[in-house]
Amino acid sequence: MARTQSRPSLGYALVVGGACFFVLNAGVSRVVLRAGIDPALLTTFRTTGSALLFVLFAVVADRSALRLPRGRELALLLLLGVVGIASVQWTYNIAIDRIPVGMALLLEYLAPVLVVLWARFVQRQHVRRTMWLAVALTLVGLALVAQIASGLAFDGLGMLAGLAAAACLATYFLVGEQGVSEADPIRVVVWAFVFAAIAMNVARPIWTSPDLDGSANLLGALDAYEVPLWLAIGWVVVLGTLTPFFMELSALQHLPATVVTMVATLEPVGAAALGWAWFGESLDALQVVGGLLVVAGIVLAQASRAVPPPAVPEVAG
Template identity: 30%
Template structure:
C-alpha cells in the first residue's frame, strides 16, 4: 500500500514538474513571435484555438453518450473560458510585449492573493494570520520587482495587462473550484473552446488587433520558422501542459499540486534566458523570490484555515494547473 502511494506521488510530481516546464515555455515563445511583428491577440488566439482543436474531438467522442451534461455545464465552462483562458492568456501575452517574461508571470501570480482578498470581502471571514503575512510579502515583492524606488520606470501599460492576467488567474481558482460533473480534461477543453470563440469575436470586431508578423522568429542565437514557435505553443505549452497538469493533480491532490505548480516561474525565467537572452535584474530576482515566498505563505495560511474550520467545506483555493 505504501509502495503504491509512493509510486503515485512520484508519478504526480514528475507529471506536474513537466507540466510547469511546458507552461513556462509559453511566454518566451510568444514573445519571440510578438517581437517578429505578431500581435499578442493573434498569438493567444492561435494557441487557444489550436489546443482546443486537439482536445475537443477526443472529449466529444469520449462524452458522446453524455452530451446533455456538456450542455448543462456550458455556462460555467464559458465563464471559465472568458476569465481563466481568454483574460489570463491575453493579459499575460500583452504584458510580455512590454515586460520581461519573469516579471509578467510574477505579476500574474498575484491572482492567488487576489482570490483571498475577494473571498474575504464576500464572506467577511478573516483569513489566517499566515495568509495576512503572505499578502504583505507578495506586495513587498511586487514593489521590488517593479523597482518603485525610481531607479527604473516600469511600463505601466505592461503592469496593467499583468494585473488583467492576475484577474484571469483568480477567475481560474474560483471557477475551477466549483462543483461540476465534467472531468478536468473535458472542462479544460470546453473552456479553451469558449475562450477561443470570445477572442475570435473580439478580433473580428476590431476590439483586439489581430495580425501576423514575420515568417521567421529569433530563438536563442538563431532563427526558426514562425510555425515552429506556434506548434510549440499549441502542442507543448497548451495541450500537453494541461493534460500533464490534470494527471499530476489526480495523483497528488490539489494542495500539493499547487505548490509544485509554482515551479512554472523558475522554468519561465530559465526558458526566457535561453530563448530570448532575457534575465531579470538582481533586485527583480530578489522581489520574485519574495513574491513566491508570499504565495507559499498564503497557501499555508489557507491550508491551516481549512483544517481549523469545524463546519462547512471552504473554497479550495489550491486548484492546480497554471494558465499562462
C-alpha cells in the same frame, strides 16, 4: 479524478514537467509576438487550436464530455472560458511582449493572493492569520522588483497587463470552486476552451491573420536561428498548452490538488531563469530578493486557505 495506485514521485515529475513546458511557452510566445503576430491574434490561435484538439481528444476518449452544458453549468463554463482562459492568455501575451517573462509570470501568479483576499472579505470565509504575512510579502516583494522607490523599472502597460492576468486567473480558481471542479475535468476544459475560442474569434478572428509562411527569429541567445512561423505557433498550441495540461491532469491522479498548485508556483522562478538564459534579462540583487519574497507570499497564500484549490489543472500559463 480518483487517485488509484497513487505514485507521488510520478506525480511530482509530471507537474514539474508541465511547469517546464509552460515556462518554455513564454519564450516561444515572445518569439511569435516579435515575428509580427499581435497578442490578441496569438491568443486566438492558441485557444482555437487547443479547442479543436481537445474536442478531437474527447471524440476519441470520452464523447460524453461533448454533451452541451446547460443552466448554471453553462454560465460557469462561459465565465471560465471567456475570463479564466481567453482573457488570462490575452493579457499575459501583452505582458510578456512588454516586460521580462519572469516578471510577467510573477504578476500572473499573484492570483492565489487575490483569491485568499476575496475569500476573506467577500465570501467571509475563515482564513489563517498567515494570510496577512502572505499579502505583506507579496507587496514588499513587488515593490522591490518593480523598483517603485525610484520609479517603475518596467513598462507600465506591461505591468498592468500582468496584474490583469492575475485577476483573470483568480477568477479561474474561484469559478472552479463554485462547482466546476466537481465535473469531469476533460468536459470542463473542452467547453471552456470552446467558449474561449469563440470569444477570441469575435474579438480577433483567426481568418484575419497575416501570411504564416514567413519565419520567426528565435531572438536573444538564439538570434542566429530562425524557424517557420507556423511551427512556432504550433508549439504554442501543442507543447505550450495541450502537453502541460495533460501532464498536470495526470499529476492529479497521484497528488492532491493543493500540492499540484503549490509546485506549479515554480513557474515564475523558471521563467526568470529562462529570461536570463535566452533573452539576457537580468535583475539586480534587490530585485532577486523581491522576487523570492513574492514567491514565498504566493506559497503562503495557498496554505492560508481553508478551502483547497479546485482539482482542475491550470491551463493559462
